[in-house]
Amino acid sequence: MRLTVHLDTFDRAHPMAFAILWLDKDSRQWSREGHLGLELPEWGSLHMDCGNTLVCGPNDATPVCVLEGLDLNGCDGPFEGETGRAQWCAKRGRTLMAGHWHVQCIDHEQAAPEHGLFAGGDDV
Structure with missing residues (x-):
């Protein structure tokens, strides 16, 4: 399952x-599809913690952003249109910045990506 998640505010x-x-x-894993005003790597890893999704960099388990309430292990979700609070923590040593996340789209197909980060080829 793949999700498109929009972070804002x-x-x-x-x-x-x-x-x-x-x-x-x-x-x-996650990849950045678009952004403005938020510095984050092109891709990274996802970790779960108490029903929250931690969006981490490619070589570090330190979260760049915490998607509160987005439980990728849950049986009942996530679902399209689901929303929650996001805590931006990319700038270490600074106060967390609150924003929002919402699930724009869910793809349940198991099709392999043709190109890019998750294709598993030499494109990475």
Whole structure:
């Protein structure tokens, strides 16, 4: 299962700050599909903690962002349109920035990606 998640309302970072992330529930990886005003790597790993999803960098288990209430292990979700609070923690040593996340799309198909990060080829 793959999810497209939109992060926004991080007004302290930039008035129009947003990020669109593609989350792969099975591989526990994510990729950045678009962003403005939020600095984050192109991809990374996903970790679960008490019903929250931790969006981490590729080489580090320290979260860049915590998607509160987005439980990728849950039986009943996530579902399209689901929303919650996001805590932006990319800038270490600074106060957390609150924003929101919402699930834009869920793809239940098991099709392998043709190109890019999760294709498993030399494109990475």
